[in-house]
Amino acid sequence: MERTGARRRWNWLLLLPFAGLLWVPLYARQTPELFGFPFFYWYQFAWVIVSAALTGLVYRLTSRGE
Amino acid sequence: MLAVFLSCIALVAAVGFLSSRWWRSDVTALEEWGLAGRQFGAVITWCLIGGDFYTAYTLIAVPALVFGVGASGFFALVYTILVYPFVFVVMPRLWTVAQRDGYITLADFVRGCYNNRWLALAVALSGIAATVPYIALQLAGMQVAMAALGPVFGAHASGWPLVAAFALLAAYDFSSGLRAPASIAVVKDVMIYTLVIAAAVWIPMRLGGYGHIFSAAARSLAVRPVPGFLILPPKQYLSFATLALGSALAAFLYPHMATSVLSARSARTIQRNAIVLPAYTLLLGLVALLGYMAIAAGLHPANANDVVPQLIVRMFGPHFAGFCLATIVIGGLVPAAIMAIAAASLFARNVYHASPAQEARVAKWASLLIKLAALAFVLSGRITYIINFQLLGGIWILQTLPAIVFGLYRRRLAAPALLAGWVAGTVVGTLMAIARGSVYPLHIAGLDLTAYAAIDALVVNLVIATACQLFSRPLARIQDGGQQPRQPSSGQIKLAVNDSH
Numbered sequence: 249m250e251r252t253g254a255r256r257r258w259n260w261l262l263l264l265p266f267a268g269l270l271w272v273p274l275y276a277r278q279t280p281e282l283f284g285f286p287f288f289y290w291y292q293f294a295w296v297i298v299s300a301a302l303t304g305l306v307y308r309l310t311s312r313g314e
Numbered sequence: 315m316l317a318v319f320l321s322c323i324a325l326v327a328a329v330g331f332l333s334s335r336w337w338r339s340d341v342t343a344l345e346e347w348g349l350a351g352r353q354f355g356a357v358i359t360w361c362l363i364g365g366d367f368y369t370a371y372t373l374i375a376v377p378a379l380v381f382g383v384g385a386s387g388f389f390a391l392v393y394t395i396l397v398y399p400f401v402f403v404v405m406p407r408l409w410t411v412a413q414r415d416g417y418i419t420l421a422d423f424v425r426g427c428y429n430n431r432w433l434a435l436a437v438a439l440s441g442i443a444a445t446v447p448y449i450a451l452q453l454a455g456m457q458v459a460m461a462a463l464g465p466v467f468g469a470h471a472s473g474w475p476l477v478a479a480f481a482l483l484a485a486y487d488f489s490s491g492l493r494a495p496a497s498i499a500v501v502k503d504v505m506i507y508t509l510v511i512a513a514a515v516w517i518p519m520r521l522g523g524y525g526h527i528f529s530a531a532a533r534s535l536a537v538r539p540v541p542g543f544l545i546l547p548p549k550q551y552l553s554f555a556t557l558a559l560g561s562a563l564a565a566f567l568y569p570h571m572a573t574s575v576l577s578a579r580s581a582r583t584i585q586r587n588a589i590v591l592p593a594y595t596l597l598l599g600l601v602a603l604l605g606y607m608a609i610a611a612g613l614h615p616a617n618a619n620d621v622v623p624q625l626i627v628r629m630f631g632p633h634f635a636g637f638c639l640a641t642i643v644i645g646g647l648v649p650a651a652i653m654a655i656a657a658a659s660l661f662a663r664n665v666y667h668a669s670p671a672q673e674a675r676v677a678k679w680a681s682l683l684i685k686l687a688a689l690a691f692v693l694s695g696r697i698t699y700i701i702n703f704q705l706l707g708g709i710w711i712l713q714t715l716p717a718i719v720f721g722l723y724r725r726r727l728a729a730p731a732l733l734a735g736w737v738a739g740t741v742v743g744t745l746m747a748i749a750r751g752s753v754y755p756l757h758i759a760g761l762d763l764t765a766y767a768a769i770d771a772l773v774v775n776l777v778i779a780t781a782c783q784l785f786s787r788p789l790a791r792i793q794d795g796g797q798q799p800r801q802p803s804s805g806q807i808k809l810a811v812n813d814s815h
Contacts, residue, residue: 262403266399269392270558270559272546276385276547276548276551278544283525284523284524284525284528285524286528288385288388288545289528292392292395293391293599296391296592296596296599299395299398299592300398300589300590300592303399303585303588303589304589307402307589
């Protein structure tokens with residue numbers, strides 16, 4: 249049972265998207281641009297992928313041994 | 315264009331009709347909807363949840379806001395990113411409790427958790443009230459899509475798109491309801507993906523690439539009477555972040571979303587879905603950019619909400635435009651029907667307390683009333699951007715968050731305190747929305763705290779609930795001294811067991 253609790257600690261990784269996206273000054277800027285997208289936009293699109301990857305990672309880490 | 319439009323609608327109706335004959339069964343509506351989640355594999359579950367989530371909100375409301383105000387409309391992209399980590403962590407826990415105790419609504423859960431019927435009633439009423447403007451958004455979205463077809467029954471009948479939208483919804487609900495099978499969700503998703511990928515590739519090619527679209531949008535937004543911004547200015551940081559956070563926390567509290575989660579096959583299914591559903595988020599981001607494409611294309615619709623249908627008609631040939639407009643109508647219709655039935659079942663189960671024999675009949679009438687209320691919202695016509703319908707719903711539904719999250723994690727607050735918080739939050743949020751709309755310009759001590767009213771109301775909710783808890787504790791101790799100790803509810807005992815592992 250304690251092992252479940254230890255594994256559940258990985259859930260904290262999922263605060264990263266909240267930090268990265270709710271702290272708006274981090275990305276409310278024009279440059280650097282990517283494929284014509286201002287930073288403000290491609291940064292958000294990049295987080296879609298990163299956030300899904302993080303969630304997938306946490307899923308694997310928390311389901312080990314099940 | 316009209317012929318293709320009507321053929322697409324007829325085709326989807328045929329698919330729905332045929333497959334509802336395939337999977338006929340007799341269980342009640344709410345459970346049947348749940349069963350869809352249990353009997354189908356991950357792919358179809360993915361379509362079902364994604365299909366409920368990405369609606370006229372994505373296809374019409376978000377691009378309209380981006381067209382009108384620029385960068386701050388992209389809070390919707392942040393919201394649909396953040397919703398999945400939240401779901402991944404919180405919802406499996408809720409599922410585990412609900413599964414064990416046979417809860418199919420959040421009001422059931424709250425009832426079992428706190429053994430307080432007033433708090434359960436409050437949660438149910440919030441769910442129903444919040445669904446009404448969300449359906450209004452779908453109706454308004456279907457309305458603008460059909461209006462883009464042009465005058466069909468004579469130019470004078472300008473009210474026909476809304477009448478048609480409402481009639482379609484009522485007919486669809488009547489014929490299939492929640493039985494509206496997974497096959498429609500799959501067809502609908504394929505149509506939406508086709509539309510979005512075509513739009514995200516073809517339109518920028520015609521308009522000279524994304525770089526050109528962004529710079530054209532920046533120039534045009536800057537010279538508006540009320541200037542918009544391509545890059546979010548500091549004074550909008552707080553409203554942007556609170557709109558995103560508030561919407562993300564609220565999303566899965568809506569009755570139709572909660573039921574889809576609670577009826578999942580396993581807690582792990584919910585988590586797997588939370589990993590792959592962001593594919594829809596990419597889609598939402600691309601659709602949001604249609605707002606800028608419309609600016610770059612030089613569109614000047616009388617109403618910002620018309621912007622996507624007009625862009626489609628301008629950019630695509632008449633056949634594909636007909637297909638796209640049908641896609642938008644289906645994209646609003648299917649979730650609106652599911653929302654109406656989920657809210658109506660909630661009414662029958664947790665407000666009216668109908669017997670199983672009555673349940674279907676009560677739910678049917680409630681569903682009609684809910685749809686009529688949604689129609690009244692659309693007709694009230696005070697709203698510039700239809701996304702405000704959904705934001706208003708968010709203000710109400712978010713006030714149920716403390717009861718649910720505290721119920722899951724730390725039972726620090728008692729039901730009366732939570733109920734007081736709910737009343738305060740709901741009243742304050744509603745007054746703020748009536749006074750200034752969903753984003754309230756709050757100024758405290760020289761600080762500009764303009765933010766999403768749902769978050770302001772949630773803060774009031776939590777402060778009042780905590781205060782009531784602190785002040786009532788000495789009182790409760792006195793009362794407990796004179797009374798028999800109360801029988802703890804079965805939900806509490808079971809939950810305590812659950813907490814130990």
